[in-house]
Amino acid sequence: MGIFDHFMNLRAVYIHLGWFQISITNLIVVLGMLVLFGLALFLPFPGNKKKGQK
Amino acid sequence: MSTSTEKEMWVTKLRKGWQKNLPVEKLLPDTQPAYVASWIYLFGVATLASLGLIIATGLWLSFEGASWYHGSNVGHFVNSLHFWSVQFFFVFMVVHLWGKFWMAAWRGRRMLTWITGALAFVGSIATAFTGYLVQSNFDSQWISYEAKDGFNSVGIGSRFTVTNFGQMLLLHVAFLPVIIGIITLIHVLLVRAKGVVPPIDAFNKELGERK
Known part of the structure; x- marks a missing residue:
């Protein structure tokens, strides 16, 4: 039984703040998407240099 | 033999509409605008x-x-x-x-592109849910028995029977993927026909020039 099987078989851990409840797994996915969105906006795109720039 | 006075067939209208809105240069473009x-x-x-x-x-x-x-x-x-x-x-x-x-991508008569994107999103969620139901393991059994109460409570359990493996499998591998495929195809063709939406500043400039 690998390490991933071990974690997959554990009960989900939830964060609970009043009416708001989310599993750690889903929170990681949502935060990951926000990070990806931010990187997509601000990371320079290769080859996207204006004329005159080196 | 056709004459100009004859009524156009639907295929003729379709071809003319296709050629006008989505010529092959737009369908398979060499370049994209700088903002892309x-x-x-x-x-x-x-x-x-x-x-x-x-x-x-x-x-x-x-x-x-x-x-x-x-x-x-x-x-x-x-x-x-x-x-x-x-x-x-x-x-x-x-x-x-x-x-x-x-980027308010529905601007510039791109409303249908936005709507087909939204439909593809909702349809994909339905397809993914039916996927969880056809894993053929205890997980799918648990999910289907939880889901049936939800569907029964809103009165559609008799038509959309989540515990019916055959129905869910058919929806997951045939019906819903075909629907998603068609919507996605229309979405991509619309993106090609209308072009990628320009940034808001560029669009305002474009509108200003049109006036």
């Missing part, structure tokens, strides 16, 4: 690539069957590939949605 050179514009095609992987691995799973994908190493791998390509499909689609929302 940003990472945020890649998430639509990343979603499409994930969809391709989902379909390919899904077909493989369908041909081999449940005993294979639950009982062999290659089967486990392809099963995981199907699952993870769905995860990435949704991640890419959500980032694509956020990007398009904040």
Whole structure:
């Protein structure tokens, strides 16, 4: 039984703040998407240099 | 022999409309506008690539069957590939949605592009849910028995029977993928026909020049 099987078989851990409840797994996915969105906006795109720039 | 006074057939109208709105230069363009050179514009095609992987691995799973994908190493791998390509499909689609929302991508008569994108999103969620129901393991049994109470409580349980494996399998591998495929195709063709939405500043300038 690998390490991933071990974690997959554990009960989900939830964060609970009043009416708001989310599993750690889903929170990681949502935060990951926000990070990806931010990187997509601000990371320079290769080859996207204006004329005159080196 | 046709004359100009004859009434046009529907295929003629379709061809003329197609040629006017989506000539082959627009369908298969060589270049894109300068503003497309940003990472945020890649998430639509990343979603499409994930969809391709989902379909390919899904077909493989369908041909081999449940005993294979639950009982062999290659089967486990392809099963995981199907699952993870769905995860990435949704991640890419959500980032694509956020990007398009904040650039108000429905501008410039692109409302149908926005609507077909929204429909593809909702349809994909339905398809993914039916996927959880046809894993043929205790997980899918648990999910279907939880879901049936929800569907029964809103009065559609007799038509949409989540505990009916045959119905869910048919929806997951045939009906819903065909619907998603058609909506996606229309969405991509609309993007080609209307072009990628310009940034808001560029669009205002474009509108100003039109006036």
